Amino acid sequence: MAPPDDKHKKKQFDLINRGVKRSTPLGTASFIGMRLADIPWQYHLLxxxxAERALAAVGLSTLAATTTATTTTGIDLPDKLGLPLPRLLLLAMAAGSSAKQIFWLTYLSAEEFPVSAAVPVGLFNTAVNSLNSILIAGAATSSLAAGSSGPRLSLLLGQDSSYGDLPLSLLAGALLYAAGITIETLSEYQRLRFKRAARNQGKVCKVGLWRWARHVNYFGYALWRGGYAMVGCGWVGGLLMGLWMGWDLSSRAVSVLDEYCSKRYGEQWVQFKKEVPYRIIPGVY
Known part of the structure; x- marks a missing residue:
């Protein structure tokens, strides 16, 4: 049976108009405003x-008050926020992801980003961050729940020694988040430097982290999203989020970029796929 004509293939959904490089001040301003506004919103929830009131409104039980005891770090700003360590980590992750995405839009990316793209992307990030901020307070959903499975860390934080019993998923999530943000940002910065060199005009970026996987920045994104959820919801929540992000990126975003890059680079892209056989996860997929 003959393969379907390319004109009749289902086009994958993509908010970014690949290859169209122009300034979009209104879209940029909208996105920056939304990402900055997310930080105080997450603090409000935490x-x-x-967060407890949000769960109670839908009839879900929350953790005991002892799990929300504030932490004394000896650092002025974190102590003034009055948050326990897990919630402080979630707030820091919200701020870090906002900073990373603003940096991407204003420095790393040259493609247009109109309001029609800025608003849904901004809302998606706020919605996912908010879900983590709320679920960390749930008796059945929090990474801090007494019945949660897995090893725990014995740490003495502040003056409340009972607060030192923290799940190992908290540390694992924080490490995954840091690794993911680093991989995503560094790979995109390496690609920008490569493309800015006159000798590389019209060439596929094959330097640095791009020798690991053809869409290695997506690997970083899935890692930090999974790590963020792991801090809020534990092992299961982090795994589900990471798998969902990986599935979406591999089934949708990679197809969009493969089509775009095939048209732009031709045989170069075919050769690149031979040299770097892994799509997203280096050495695995």
């Missing part, structure tokens, strides 16, 4: 029982 502080003074806002």
């Amino acid at each position: 502080h003074n029982g806002a």
